[in-house]
Amino acid sequence: MSFRIISLASALLLSTAASALAQTCTPKVADSELVKPGTLVMSTNPTLPPLQFVDSTGELKGMRVELGKEIAKRLCLKPEYIRIEFSAMIPGLQAGRWDMINTGIFFTPERAAVMQMIPYEDQAISVSVATSNKAVKTKEDLDGMRIGVEIGGFEETKTRALDKELKDAGKKGLIIQTFDNFALAYQALRAGQVEGVVSIDGVAKEYDARGDFRRAVSGLYPAPVAVAFKSAPLADAVSAVFQEMKADGSLGKLFETYGMPMVAGDYSVKGPKR
Known part of the structure; x- marks a missing residue:
């Protein structure tokens, strides 16, 4: 089911329930563990529809935004989002600017060595091209192309891995151009400044569905x-x-609504030794 048909009535009901709960329940996390008392401050880079994006009214929307609000509600905390580029996410977390990175950060053992992480969503990488480009069907077809990607993330790391893979096979490789966020990368693709954009499957699928x-x-x-x-x-x-x-069943329902894949794990915390 497309995220576009989520009813306004359901959203208003969720908001009302969250407000009522915040007034009647006791926070399940001590203020000493939070940036702001009684508040779950989350960072997000809202450039990835349908997972996190800003709608025409300037409101944050998307699966991960809804998930963060529901987590805050169940912890009896007020949700608060800070919109920030991905490259600032981990330094900001370590500096105590927000409590939780809620932007779809890929799990890696290296990241889990420096912060607490909970894997919850399965994703992979896609490459988007112009609708007129029918030639690209495999990663080998990307050889020699100028590819845009958001700087500093898993996607950039894997784009560079693909570049090396192609070069190791005796090919030209990729011309990689980095951007501060995915929205800028897709704007460059639309303008013909790059020939492809690397992003996650869910985002590329959404742009494809939109045409x-x-x-x-x-x-x-x-x-x-x-x-x-x-x-x-x-x-x-x-x-x-x-x-x-x-x-x-609420987690499965949320993922089903947006057509996103859940992890098969138990949602345990993976991080530095305590």
């Missing part, structure tokens, strides 16, 4: 996506929320 760009290659380098924390007690509390949401 904006063709998802030419998909399913590359599959890996789990996570939320991340500095505070171990907060991470434990959110892990319990994920398990609760899975048990009552």
